[in-house]
Amino acid sequence: MRTPSNRLSLLYIFLSINCKNYGGFIVKSILLIHTGGTISMQVQADTGAVVPAENNPLILEGEKLKQFANIIEIEAFNLPSPHITPKEMFKLKQIIEQYMREQTIDGVVITHGTDTLEETAYFLDLTLNTSIPVVITGAMRSSNEIGSDGLYNLVSAIKVACSEEAQDKGVLVVLNDEIHTAENVTKTHASNVSTFQSPQYGPIGFISKSIVHFHHTPLHRTVLPIEEISQRVALFKVYAGMEPDLLAASIQLGYSGIVLEGLGQGNVPPSLTPIIDEILKKEIPIVIVSRCFNGIAQDVYGYLGGGKGLKDLGVMFANGLNGQKARLALLVALHNTNPRDAMSKIFSV
Numbered sequence: 001m002r003t004p005s006n007r008l009s010l011l012y013i014f015l016s017i018n019c020k021n022y023g024g025f026i027v028k029s030i031l032l033i034h035t036g037g038t039i040s041m042q043v044q045a046d047t048g049a050v051v052p053a054e055n056n057p058l059i060l061e062g063e064k065l066k067q068f069a070n071i072i073e074i075e076a077f078n079l080p081s082p083h084i085t086p087k088e089m090f091k092l093k094q095i096i097e098q099y100m101r102e103q104t105i106d107g108v109v110i111t112h113g114t115d116t117l118e119e120t121a122y123f124l125d126l127t128l129n130t131s132i133p134v135v136i137t138g139a140m141r142s143s144n145e146i147g148s149d150g151l152y153n154l155v156s157a158i159k160v161a162c163s164e165e166a167q168d169k170g171v172l173v174v175l176n177d178e179i180h181t182a183e184n185v186t187k188t189h190a191s192n193v194s195t196f197q198s199p200q201y202g203p204i205g206f207i208s209k210s211i212v213h214f215h216h217t218p219l220h221r222t223v224l225p226i227e228e229i230s231q232r233v234a235l236f237k238v239y240a241g242m243e244p245d246l247l248a249a250s251i252q253l254g255y256s257g258i259v260l261e262g263l264g265q266g267n268v269p270p271s272l273t274p275i276i277d278e279i280l281k282k283e284i285p286i287v288i289v290s291r292c293f294n295g296i297a298q299d300v301y302g303y304l305g306g307g308k309g310l311k312d313l314g315v316m317f318a319n320g321l322n323g324q325k326a327r328l329a330l331l332v333a334l335h336n337t338n339p340r341d342a343m344s345k346i347f348s349v
């Protein structure tokens with residue numbers, strides 16, 4: 001039953017997500033950073049190809065966004081997200097830090113292509129030391145397609161960034177009326193608008209027409225300061241009958257770390273154990289995750305190639321991160337002033 005006090009709190013949430021319009025005392029300043037992706041693209045009438053629009057259609061929507069907050073809008077890049085690299089992620093971190101130093105910013109919203117959105121979100125989650133909401137959104141349908149979800153998702157993201165409850169929750173991913181943590185969310189469907197899911201734990205909140213509601217709170221978050229990004233970490237999916245030559249080549253190519261998407265709970269074919277041992281003896285860290293969609297890699301099995309033996313060799317376990325995020329976590333840890341300590345904060349060693 002809805003009591004007067006929770007009616008009041010619903011009213012408060014309603015007012016705070018419509019942060020601009022009520023009484024003029026809760027005008028939030030939101031830094032809106034565009035980076036490209038389908039949310040900034042259009043379908044070409046003649047070819048049917050989805051391509052970056054010459055004039056970002058989201059910027060043209062600026063007037064509509066003003067009813068929700070004071071929007072400080074910039075276009076950092078206009079890249080499809082498969083073109084985003086850790087260098088662009090680092091640049092985004094720098095842009096956000098610069099604005100936070102120079103202006104009063106209550107929240108940040110980033111628009112991004114969905115293919116690598118979870119990677120940028122997690123990179124910023126690991127490296128940005130702030131309690132203000134940082135929310136990333138995107139779209140599955142481009143701006144001139146029927147049922148385009150871009151503007152809707154952007155408004156939802158702005159509402160979340162304005163919400164007091166979104167503070168101190170790390171970087172959040174908002175699409176399709178759901179709020180996910182950067183650490184857990186992943187793209188699960190190539191084209192469906194409900195593609196973003198958090199397989200381990202589910203979303204931590206939702207957005208409806210008039211409320212932003214969080215039903216869970218992340219218990220912990222690791223922030224690792226870095227000053228540059230230059231090294232490379234390779235990610236391999238392990239498969240039945242995999243041979244050691246690719247792992248050997250990655251070392252000759254100068255990679256500073258390796259992530260393996262292992263089988264089941266974190267196992268590899270026996271053919272890989274000698275090269276894993278050799279790489280670890282060269283002080284090149286190896287992290288193992290599970291290639292399964294759900295669950296975490298652990299040191300369970302004692303047969304040759306099993307997780308127990310890998311742990312004894314010095315392989316680290318990624319505590320439920322997927323491969324692409326474990327790769328970023330290892331990359332970031334390697335750039336920290338104390339890489340060993342940084343690795344022990346994120347991985348089971």
Ligand SMILES: NC(=O)C[C@H](N)C(=O)O
Pocket residue numbers: 036037038039079080081082112113114115116138139140141
């Ligand atoms: N829906 C999308 O945004 C996918 C697009 N290929 C991108 O990531 O840029």
